[in-house]
Amino acid sequence: MAGFSTEPERVAERLRDGMASGVLSFPLTSFTEEGDLDPDACRTYLAAQLATAPGAVFPACGTGEFSALDEDEYRTVVSATVEITDGRLPVVAGVGYGWAQALRFARIAEEAGADALLVLPHYLVEAPEAGLVEQLRRIAAGTRLPLIAYQRGPVAFTPAGLRAVAAIPGVIGLKDGHSDLDRLQRLTLAAPDGFLFFNGAATAEIQARAYATVGVPAYSSAVHAFAPEIADACFAALRAGDDGTVNKLLRDFYVPLVELRDRVPGYAVSLVKAAARLRGLPVGPVRAPLTDPGPADLADLERILDTGLALVGAERRRA
Template structure:
């Protein structure tokens, strides 16, 4: 299933008391849709999902679906390292109207590949919603092997994977061995163009909060056959992508949004806001972010 080419892994706006800010959420959703976003991934890593309660997630997901109003697909994070809890949340989230769910590889438990397969299959079997897998070994410790992802792609409603392993050989194998209907998204902004070049569909992006139109321009240039221009875009955007990960995410992207007047508040503990020095370093990049076009 193709959810679009540039999906934004959306931050969760908080107010000064650290509660979900629904007015800011409306503004952010409209900003993203107006600036290159083809779909929203909510309640993921960038959305600070570990700090949200299940009740908060359900209320937040329902609100985002309402604001989006069918303009773009909404994919909601419902995975955790607890299979039963993931099944419970996934089945509850069906009532919010989201278009699909995203399931992260179980962290901390360190399951085997068979354990990973059974975990994802059990959750997928519990829902009628399409499922996007999320492989991010840098955070979950475990890496989903290409063989496991290929096996899971045969489960009827597992339709996509967000690949954040950084292993192009593994991504190539996944694309080669899955059907054309199974979509593979880069989970790393800097790997977008390389993954497109081996047959990937697009990116689940953090940087698109800030450079969404430019990310979309790069992707469209590649698909239109202007590889040279797409490559130039990649080189020019890469420093901005890196700046947004100079400190643990999503602190930098939230700070950048606030600097640009799209107020989303701070992060929840155990994440911390950028220091004054870190903000100053990020601020130096902001003039480069306010670009109409690149190239």
């Protein structure tokens, strides 16, 4: 079943409402121990994610190992998400690489019934801002789905570039992963009314209060992928201005998690998947070139996870 609408204004409105009501879910993609896509496990995991009422769901993006999926697997993942969501939440599928390849994925997402696309940073090459804008323009011209640009890695916009991006028909927002608040403030001031922004930094809760000071309170949460109880408690405390609860969660859970994440490249995804497995969720291993954590790091992750769950009165609940 297709989502609510692919008209940019309506999609933006629903996403804005969702961003105000909960964190944005970036679900993991389930693989077997042999590394094959596991469609049944994907559906089981997605159902568990959606039961926690996130603001929107973003399948096959960075946390979902988009770069490790072929086109048939991508179709399966996005179709399963649309099917399970059943129009209750916006489904924003990831697309990426160069614009020609991004359009191949965009057309699959259209056929699957996605509501919008998150344009992931392009592959390998450095590019001038004019090329970044043209990349989005070509993708937008080839799909009926609204686009959200992802500013991270080699993609960074100036205020003039952001105005050019926002003028492209169908581009409705920007996900920021650079955490340059001076630049981000300038971008929000340069954007037209109604243009969407959200915090897409790794472990976004760490910087959520800082982002909110420049007018970007919405954020995605990798923690929601394995511990929605913790992510939702932090979101509620942030919205309520409960600094005591936020500080305790940051100090005792999020900061140790980030310190562990920073030990090994790729742990921003690998630890999330390992934590999901610790909770009995059927996500399987990561695909190369990512690697799963070794015994020592896994033990530290288990300790951090148990601490976080205890802080919010939840249990591990192994399968």
